[in-house]
Amino acid sequence: MPTDTRRISGPEISHSPYDYCLTPPIDLIGADKKRLDGRLPAQLRPLFLRAGVISQARGSGYIEVDQTKVICAVYGPREVLRREDFSLKGQLTCDFKFTTFSCRLRRQHQQDNQEKDLSVQLLEALEPAVCLQKYPKSQINIYVTVLQNDGSALSAAIICASLALASAGIEMYDLVLASSVAMRDALTIVDPTEREEEAVLNKTHKAELNAGSMTVAFLPSINQVSAISSDGEILCETLTKSMRLCVENCLKLYPVLQQALVKHRLDKQADTS
Amino acid sequence: MADQYRIAQPKDYYRQFLEKDVRPDNRGLGEYRATVMNIGCVSTAEGSSLVKIGNTTVMCGIKAEVAEPGVDGKNGYLVPNVELSPLCSANFRPGPPGELAQVLSQNMADLIADSQCVKLENLCVCPGKLVWVLHIDLVCLDYDGNLMDACTLAMMSALKSTSLPVVTVDEESGEIKTDPSSRTLLPVSCCPVSTTLIVFDNKLLLVDPTSEEESLATGAVTVVTEGKNVCSIYKPGGTPLTDKQIRDCIERGFIRGKEARSLIEETLCSVDR
Amino acid sequence: MASFIVVKKEDLEKKQNVEPCHTLRCLTSELGCLTRQDGSVSLSQGDTTSLAVVYGPAEVRISRELIDRATVELVYKPKVGLPRPADRKREQIMKSIFEATIITNLHPRSSITIILQETEDLGSNLACCINAACLALLDAAVNMSFMVAAVAVSVADEGQIKLDPSKNDEEKGRASITFVFDSVDLNVVSIVTSGKFSQIEYKAGLELAREASQKVFQFFKDSMSRKLIR
Numbered sequence: 209m210p211t212d213t214r215r216i217s218g219p220e221i222s223h224s225p226y227d228y229c230l231t232p233p234i235d236l237i238g239a240d241k242k243r244l245d246g247r248l249p250a251q252l253r254p255l256f257l258r259a260g261v262i263s264q265a266r267g268s269g270y271i272e273v274d275q276t277k278v279i280c281a282v283y284g285p286r287e288v289l290r291r292e293d294f295s296l297k298g299q300l301t302c303d304f305k306f307t308t309f310s311c312r313l314r315r316q317h318q319q320d321n322q323e324k325d326l327s328v329q330l331l332e333a334l335e336p337a338v339c340l341q342k343y344p345k346s347q348i349n350i351y352v353t354v355l356q357n358d359g360s361a362l363s364a365a366i367i368c369a370s371l372a373l374a375s376a377g378i379e380m381y382d383l384v385l386a387s388s389v390a391m392r393d394a395l396t397i398v399d400p401t402e403r404e405e406e407a408v409l410n411k412t413h414k415a416e417l418n419a420g421s422m423t424v425a426f427l428p429s430i431n432q433v434s435a436i437s438s439d440g441e442i443l444c445e446t447l448t449k450s451m452r453l454c455v456e457n458c459l460k461l462y463p464v465l466q467q468a469l470v471k472h473r474l475d476k477q478a479d480t481s
Numbered sequence: 482m483a484d485q486y487r488i489a490q491p492k493d494y495y496r497q498f499l500e501k502d503v504r505p506d507n508r509g510l511g512e513y514r515a516t517v518m519n520i521g522c523v524s525t526a527e528g529s530s531l532v533k534i535g536n537t538t539v540m541c542g543i544k545a546e547v548a549e550p551g552v553d554g555k556n557g558y559l560v561p562n563v564e565l566s567p568l569c570s571a572n573f574r575p576g577p578p579g580e581l582a583q584v585l586s587q588n589m590a591d592l593i594a595d596s597q598c599v600k601l602e603n604l605c606v607c608p609g610k611l612v613w614v615l616h617i618d619l620v621c622l623d624y625d626g627n628l629m630d631a632c633t634l635a636m637m638s639a640l641k642s643t644s645l646p647v648v649t650v651d652e653e654s655g656e657i658k659t660d661p662s663s664r665t666l667l668p669v670s671c672c673p674v675s676t677t678l679i680v681f682d683n684k685l686l687l688v689d690p691t692s693e694e695e696s697l698a699t700g701a702v703t704v705v706t707e708g709k710n711v712c713s714i715y716k717p718g719g720t721p722l723t724d725k726q727i728r729d730c731i732e733r734g735f736i737r738g739k740e741a742r743s744l745i746e747e748t749l750c751s752v753d754r
Numbered sequence: 755m756a757s758f759i760v761v762k763k764e765d766l767e768k769k770q771n772v773e774p775c776h777t778l779r780c781l782t783s784e785l786g787c788l789t790r791q792d793g794s795v796s797l798s799q800g801d802t803t804s805l806a807v808v809y810g811p812a813e814v815r816i817s818r819e820l821i822d823r824a825t826v827e828l829v830y831k832p833k834v835g836l837p838r839p840a841d842r843k844r845e846q847i848m849k850s851i852f853e854a855t856i857i858t859n860l861h862p863r864s865s866i867t868i869i870l871q872e873t874e875d876l877g878s879n880l881a882c883c884i885n886a887a888c889l890a891l892l893d894a895a896v897n898m899s900f901m902v903a904a905v906a907v908s909v910a911d912e913g914q915i916k917l918d919p920s921k922n923d924e925e926k927g928r929a930s931i932t933f934v935f936d937s938v939d940l941n942v943v944s945i946v947t948s949g950k951f952s953q954i955e956y957k958a959g960l961e962l963a964r965e966a967s968q969k970v971f972q973f974f975k976d977s978m979s980r981k982l983i984r
Contacts, residue, residue, distance in 0.1 A: 213835070213836040213837065213838050214583055214839070215562050215578060215583075215586065215839070216560055216561060216562055216586050216590050218548070218560035218614045219548040219549070219551070219558055219614060221548060221549070222546040222547060223546055223547055223548070224546055224547075225547050225646050225661075226659060227659075228658055229658065229659040261622075261623070262569065262622065262623045263625055264569060264625065264692075265568070265571075277522075277523070279622055280568075281567075283567070283571050286571070303567065303575050307542060307564075307618065307620050308616060308618045309525060309529065309542025309543070309544045309616075310525060310542075311525055312525055314546060314616060317562070317564065318577075349567070351566065351567050352568075353566060353568050353620065355523060355540060356523045356524065356525055580842055580845070580846065583839040583842040583843075584842050584843045584846045586839050587839040587840050587842065587843040590839070591948060594948070595947070595949055595950060597950075699854070700850070707950075710951075711952075711953060711956065712950060713947045714945045714956075715946060715947065716943075716944050716945040716946075717847040717851070717944060717946070718847060718848070718849070718850030718851030718852070718854050718943060718944045719850050719853075719854050719944075720854060721900075721935075721941035721943045722941060723939075723941050723942075724941075724942070724960070727942060727945070
């Protein structure tokens, strides 16, 4: 790998100290029918949402789902710099990034394949909700940074980005909500943590037919699903069942998002007056 | 009306305030913005902190890895890098670090080297075999000027809160073992604090500039103090200053240093409890 | 074309015997060493040498255009390899120095580019680069509100202060400071420090460097008059 001359570099090869200790495989669910963090299989984690956290951005949002922390900024509508990118419809771009310290193992500064993939998924989830025809010749940029990842980062990012878009005053058909589930065999758990996500997709369990995770993005007031992404091998009927479960969970989050937006509006009004 | 005036004639706008020894945000010329600090906010990192100076927000995460030592056999590595992501301001675009980010990264590296706050030989796990690599990553979340001070404060408070898992190397087999349950605090011998001032209209000195003030500045001075010593004075060009003005900057640096150090201590105490 | 000049070498040698710590190393310059540039100079301070060239005022890239003044661009090329963050820091320091000295309002919507090539770093490299750049700007006849002279000092472990340190002095010493002075009031344009030092040492270094800076200014004047007389 060529060394990055624009950053201060350390030694070429280094390892995480946790490579040298055993991490026992975890059971998704204990004998008391509870998960590792004490939740029931269908229980969501507590959520904290706030808009307007970045002073320089047109709109911004911050979400905390227990230990998963995501921040998002929206810039634009602003001019498209390259001429050939001219279009009557506005452009939406998404940039998804994990900070280097956000996961158990250190991540690199450059965007890796997973991050590029998540950027696309995020874009696909949000694009149907934004009235892009109202922004000709311009672009709207969404930047998402995961400060700490403890599972369900994509769904947290979607909610956060939709809050940021709304607080930026970008015209939208609806707010976008998202929810994740993970499943193995007959068991389905909602809002999985990082360890649960990892356990589900663990290679040693590949023999099982039904193991994977999925994220659904949902527009509640027009009752439409804007994006589904799933990972792993999942039976068709489980998939439809899980999707319904995700949509239900999205609806539970709807008032939280609305409240955060209202609070942001009121705070802004109080500031100006 | 005032807003338009501010945009069209920013210098005149500022002059009218500064004549009366006050800044548009209601601060005195030598006054810092409110500084808020949170330590240990990211549990996936070995050390972390979040610092807000006014709107400027910087998060620091320290990820520890192990590597083979260099030729000297006992010195560890400290690798500070500043990331100015497009999230924090409209002036930054995605891609490799720009000039400002590189200069800030270098300033952080110089700060560690000048102050000797973390001695590289203290990062030795097993002489000749294994040393620690501390990846110090500073992510700017909101850019409203005076990033240098925010970065130093974030880096020092994160370093002070860093705890490393116990790693042992078997004398005979050379096998590396990590015990994640027991941790040791990173020895930090001193706590350098930086103070930045800008020169306005070639004569006035303003402490802790916002991004707007930075853009109007005709020069800047950063003084790093550590206890009763000056650790570094950094004045990259700009308006020539008299000896008295530089003495004033150093004086201001000492006052700020005292304040900031007690803030770090207080925050560390409140987190321990 | 080339003109070598040695400033007060006899004086320097005489002084070196008495007070070896308080003199500058021998300064030599070659103005107009390259022909295709608007200004060029190769400057040696003792064994440390750097090459500076200036282009401009010339056309500017649209993205960097400033409507009320010239854009000052500065590129620092290290001896080997690609520029690293440490080199970027040097660039930033020198760029802001020359943004302050050049009267940029005279040339709106144009660029003044300074390129510095590190040729040999045997101590006080930054100071040598700044002096070379200033001389190159003089050679290119760019309007400046004042000249700048850079002088480095190093602080040894026992607190002894040495002017214009060699590589060896820099490595052995506890700290080194580079001062840049303007030619009008001899005020401080730039300070770059590394290592720990006390305020007394700083003050002593400042006084020493300020005195030495006048010799550098004299050297600039001699070099220029040498060029013009020829």
